[in-house]
Amino acid sequence: MPEIIDTSSIINSYVPVAIFLIVGVVMPPITMLIVKFLSPRSKSKQKFTTYESGSDPTGDARIQFNVEYYIYAIAFVLFDVEILFLYPWATVYRGHGITSIATTAILAFIVIMVIGFIYEWKKGALQWSTK
Amino acid sequence: MNGITLFAPELTVVATALVVLLIGLFLNTESKKVLGYLASAGLFASLVLTLMNLDANAVMYSGTLTVDALSQFFKIVFLIVALLVSVASIKYTENNEHVEEYFTLVLLAVVGMMMVASSNDLLVLFISFELASISTYALAGFERRNLKSLESAMKYFIIGALSSALMLFGISFVYGLAGTTNIPEIAQNSAMLVSSPLGIVSIVLLVAGFGFKIALVPFHMWAPDTYEGSPSVVSSLLAAGSKKMGFVAAFKVFMIALVALKTELTMAFAILSVITMTLGNVIALSQNSVKRMLAYSSVAQAGYISMAFVVMSPMAITGGLFYILSHGFMKAGAFLVTAVVGYMILSENREAENVDHLENFKGLAKRMPISAFSMMIFVFALAGIPLTAGYMSKFVLFSSTIEAGLVWLAVIAILNSAISLYYYARVVKYMYFYPAEGERVSEPLPYALTLIAAVVGVLILGFWPEPFIQWAMEAANVLIAT
Numbered sequence: 001m002p003e004i005i006d007t008s009s010i011i012n013s014y015v016p017v018a019i020f021l022i023v024g025v026v027m028p029p030i031t032m033l034i035v036k037f038l039s040p041r042s043k044s045k046q047k048f049t050t051y052e053s054g055s056d057p058t059g060d061a062r063i064q065f066n067v068e069y070y071i072y073a074i075a076f077v078l079f080d081v082e083i084l085f086l087y088p089w090a091t092v093y094r095g096h097g098i099t100s101i102a103t104t105a106i107l108a109f110i111v112i113m114v115i116g117f118i119y120e121w122k123k124g125a126l127q128w129s130t131k
Numbered sequence: 132m133n134g135i136t137l138f139a140p141e142l143t144v145v146a147t148a149l150v151v152l153l154i155g156l157f158l159n160t161e162s163k164k165v166l167g168y169l170a171s172a173g174l175f176a177s178l179v180l181t182l183m184n185l186d187a188n189a190v191m192y193s194g195t196l197t198v199d200a201l202s203q204f205f206k207i208v209f210l211i212v213a214l215l216v217s218v219a220s221i222k223y224t225e226n227n228e229h230v231e232e233y234f235t236l237v238l239l240a241v242v243g244m245m246m247v248a249s250s251n252d253l254l255v256l257f258i259s260f261e262l263a264s265i266s267t268y269a270l271a272g273f274e275r276r277n278l279k280s281l282e283s284a285m286k287y288f289i290i291g292a293l294s295s296a297l298m299l300f301g302i303s304f305v306y307g308l309a310g311t312t313n314i315p316e317i318a319q320n321s322a323m324l325v326s327s328p329l330g331i332v333s334i335v336l337l338v339a340g341f342g343f344k345i346a347l348v349p350f351h352m353w354a355p356d357t358y359e360g361s362p363s364v365v366s367s368l369l370a371a372g373s374k375k376m377g378f379v380a381a382f383k384v385f386m387i388a389l390v391a392l393k394t395e396l397t398m399a400f401a402i403l404s405v406i407t408m409t410l411g412n413v414i415a416l417s418q419n420s421v422k423r424m425l426a427y428s429s430v431a432q433a434g435y436i437s438m439a440f441v442v443m444s445p446m447a448i449t450g451g452l453f454y455i456l457s458h459g460f461m462k463a464g465a466f467l468v469t470a471v472v473g474y475m476i477l478s479e480n481r482e483a484e485n486v487d488h489l490e491n492f493k494g495l496a497k498r499m500p501i502s503a504f505s506m507m508i509f510v511f512a513l514a515g516i517p518l519t520a521g522y523m524s525k526f527v528l529f530s531s532t533i534e535a536g537l538v539w540l541a542v543i544a545i546l547n548s549a550i551s552l553y554y555y556a557r558v559v560k561y562m563y564f565y566p567a568e569g570e571r572v573s574e575p576l577p578y579a580l581t582l583i584a585a586v587v588g589v590l591i592l593g594f595w596p597e598p599f600i601q602w603a604m605e606a607a608n609v610l611i612a613t
Contacts, residue, residue: 013328013331014328014331015328016328016329017328017329017331017332020328020332112149115149115152115153118153118156119152119153119156122156122157123156
């Protein structure tokens with residue numbers, strides 16, 4: 001740690017940062033330019049059709065989704081994470097002398113998950129309303 | 132297990148949050164009032180448990196969490212603020228059907244703040260920070276039919292998410308250079324941090340990340356809009372609680388982990404604190420919305436407190452911590468007064484807009500004497516009038532600055548305090564020297580209780596500050612000794 005402030009050394013220590021910054025800013029445009037010059041371009045009519053055997057698009061891409069999908073997605077993530085935690089727990093909980101503490105910990109975790117689930121259920125988030 | 136007893140306060144709050152959520156599901160809207168009492172009781176129990184372990188000192192769970200004077204100091208600040216907010220919210224959430232979500236979010240936000248105060252590892256710190264942030268994002272938009280509240284939540288969320296990303300980016304650099312995320316170990320392995328320019332990059336990113344929460348000036352843009360648009364009780368939690376969380380995180384990271392980069396830090400914070408206090412005070416002068424004025428004044432106060440990072444002497448940190456404690460009372464109280472005034476205006480006219488406009492404070496002394504008197508105490512404390520908490524904290528902080536030879540900084544800070552007196556006194560003028568434009572309204576009991584409690588806090592800290600300064604000094608020693 002430098003005890004006396006030496007201004008030139010402070011400025012010099014910023015030089016790598018500046019290089020880092022300049023390279024970061026300049027790199028993307030350069031790559032784009034290289035691609036523009038090097039890659040062959042063919043503007044055929046086929047190019048603007050749907051890829052391979054895909055079906056032709058109909059309607060606007062920006063449609064409104066039912067917000068209930070979102071709640072289902074969240075519920076899915078919730079239980080996905082639960083499984084993710086249960087797997088490592090199941091593999092280590094025996095034979096490492098941590099059985100009791102591991103069981104308590106996972107039980108606490110599951111209780112919290114269940115409370116979340118009860119909340120979701122009770123609030124009617126799992127009810128698919130058809131309006 | 133020792134860890135369980137020391138973490139009883141956090142566990143109590145978590146358990147209360149879950150119980151409130153679960154019970155609330157099975158109650159009808161009228162009987163949901165009990166949830167507010169339950170949440171307040173849980174916070175009070177947690178406060179008592181923290182006070183019982185006031186001088187505990189331990190590092191737990193493989194060095195990821197620590198309980199020491201500093202963490203206990205901040206936990207008590209958070210719990211007091213949360214208790215004030217939650218008691219006041221009993222009235223605010225009356226006849227609302229989402230009471231259980233409201234109190235669960237408040238409690239979880241408090242747990243996040245308390246865990247930040249206890250964290251001894253950058254990752255634990257980050258996750259706790261996020262717990263508190265995400266809960267408050269939802270709270271800011273609690274009035275979901277109110278466009279202003281939604282706007283404030285949106286701004287807060289987007290800028291908060293950006294700041295979290297910056298903070299995590301900074302943490303990744305620190306980890307890359309020091310090879311660990313454990314805060315004391317980073318301090319030991321700081322050789323690479325000092326020699327590599329990336330050390331400075333990480334400092335910049337971390338200052339930005341914490342600066343957003345603290346509302347330091349280049350990163351303060353969200354604060355006025357969010358404080359103005361959110362429900363007043365939530366603004367109170369944000370300004371008095373969430374902001375302090377940014378400070379404790381910054382204290383831990385900059386003064387313990389990255390103390391080797393002190394030279395760079397001091398320079399950065401000197402500039403930031405001067406800009407922050409000046410800009411906050413100057414813009415506050417022209418505000419007609421009281422909440423917006425308080426938001427800018429809160430930005431200015433953040434500038435004063437960050438002077439502790441410039442001086443970094445034990446006395447300055449003590450001053451900063453004492454300021455944080457007293458700011459908790461004054462700012463939470465001032466925002467709660469705006470909540471009471473909002474209640475008064477809305478009870479007369481349900482369609483009223485801009486309820487926190489200065490015009491609505493006209494003749495408040497006649498209409499709601501308790502609120503007007505408390506507001507006077509709070510704004511005078513914020514301005515630093517003697518015999519209030521604000522004066523003592525400014526005195527300790529500014530005198531430590533002069534002691535450290537930074538007279539110019541102290542002069543700027545004192546000039547700023549003088550500027551701030553104008554807009555604080557203006558509120559008092561509106562409350563006491565203008566005729567009332569309405570009937571006398573009696574304050575609902577929960578509001579009156581919290582205001583009186585906050586006034587008592589401000590006055591005790593002003594009249595008898597020695598034990599609290601002593602206590603702040605003990606907390607400051609944790610930062611200096613390591």
